[in-house]
Amino acid sequence: MDEKLLRMRHSLAHVMAQAVLEMFPDAKLGIGPAIEDGFYYDFLLPRPLTPEDLKTIQKRMKKIIKGNHDFVKKEITREEALEMFKDQPFKLELIRELPEDEPISIYTHSTFVDLCRGPHVANTKELPIKGFKLLEASGAYWRGDERNPQLQRIYGAAFETPEELKAYLDRLEEIKQRDHRKLGKELELYHMSDAIGSGLVLWLPKGGAVRVALEDYWRDAHFKAGYDIVFSPHIAKIDLWKTSGHLDFYRENMYSPMEVDEQEYEIKPMNCPFHVQMYKMRKRSYREFPLRWAELGTVYRYERSGVLHGLMRVRGFTQDDAHIFVRPDQLNEEIINILDLNLDILRTCGFSEYDIYLSTKPEKYVGTDESWERATEALRAALEQMGLKYEIDPGEGVFYGPKIDIKIRDALGRSWQCTTVQVDFNLPERFDMTYIAEDGKEHRPIMIHRALMGSLERFFGVLIEHYKGAFPVWLSPIQARLIPITDEQIEFCFKLANEFKQAGIRVEVDDGPDRMQKKIRNAQLEKIPYQLVVGEREAQSNQVAVRLRTNENLGPMAVDEFKKMVLRIIETRSQDLQ
């Protein structure tokens, strides 16, 4: 954020605090910083704020701004500060934490004084009276800690010009329109039922079609990249989770155990221990490496109810998981293989921009410093050999090993965490996994965990928002809809539909009672890529009049010609319609 904007936003926060104090003289002030797109301020208030309150506060703010008040900075002593803010417990807490030797500054404008480091504008007349808007009030813990009192936070958007504010508000509206929860319902892609429980997803037939297309592609890509596909059960004895360490490190996210024949079983939060058991079924030789085992594994994790969000954060989801067992000297090359496959899959799904992070050793970790260094080096070398730009995320690795995370950018430039590639020194140790090396002795393999799409649920959600529900043809639940102009053509349409289905095209006939215009409208709203209008002329000449969801009209086309075109688009997984 540039300096000017920062000053404006921060000053607006002060002006807002003044307006709130005018309405609630006993309000206790938290903090009020400038943030991306605007500002906020936290208050402890005698009652919850209503949307009407926000309007009132905003009006008062404009009045204050029009008063042309100077912002005046003053440095005061610690004692003066403690006296001045004696009625403001949160401010006192902050003052007490300031280093002894540092001067304490306050900013005053109009009747309002705040403990503040600055910077601010010189005078309220510099504030964009039409460039800001209060958006909403919500709860926020003091200092983000749920053990502290909960304050009311008022968020405002603020920009230098009304045009920029409008662009921002338009963007918020666009995000709302693309929301996968809204589109998921409208397009009947998925459903969450109260009768089932929160965070548990029902994939409806149309969402199922997308998933099958995605999974088919995923399997194919994995076979070609040298993976084997495995399957594992949903529950396992609790001891497995004790050995894996999940019960210790991950208990809060696991569902409670169930008892079967006097044995406790846990529903799986991860697939790893199952793949480890597959590894351990017999002695392994270095000649088998790398072992690449992939599974679309459905896992269940208890997430706090407040963090659940549509398809993006759920309690039951399917990871496109894989575990790869390698010798230390194979690590670098294998990482390259994974990233290659990953970028290929993301590109095919329409994502060409990403942010890559390399996370290094955290404070608490297992394994030797030497192995950490070697693994981190292998990850870094792979990224560099591939010429990928990345950032280091120091100390953000998992306790068991370093990792590469990839966030994809969607059509609105928002980023989503999907891919993760993690090196693991821990599980091979805990499960005492070994292989016989060239020297005839037992060695410890390195285990790589990786998920490319992350979870199918989240990836689906991201896809919905990225494409605004208008999926590329290969992913479209219905790829073409046949629209007979009169009932005379219904029979011909069903004959064509059958022919297209046999060729592998997902097609439907709209034989309902609506007129053609209405059927086209419906197909448009459903974002069906091809609308095939069939009237008497087409039926007689074995043609279809091809209309695209982009409103482009390709005119009559021979049935075989259309079929050829669509199959080409599907097979190449093209983003185009023609």
Next chain:
RNA sequence: GCCCCAGUGGCCUAGGGGUUAAGGCGCGUCCUUGGUAAGGACGAGAUCGCGAGUUCAAAUCUCGCCUGGGGCUCCA
């Protein structure tokens, strides 16, 4: 989990202590057979999220629960 907001036929919305809860979409039947984004008529469909309480009377007020939404990450 915590704070605030919300829950009305399948969907979107109106109503807001007092007869049969209103409209649009969708659905059904009938008329219409229409050439590239909404033809017309009629009809069915709701114990107003669930449970309890207050009241002569509750969709409406109160409490609890369930579900959903925003926030709890931006450090004077």
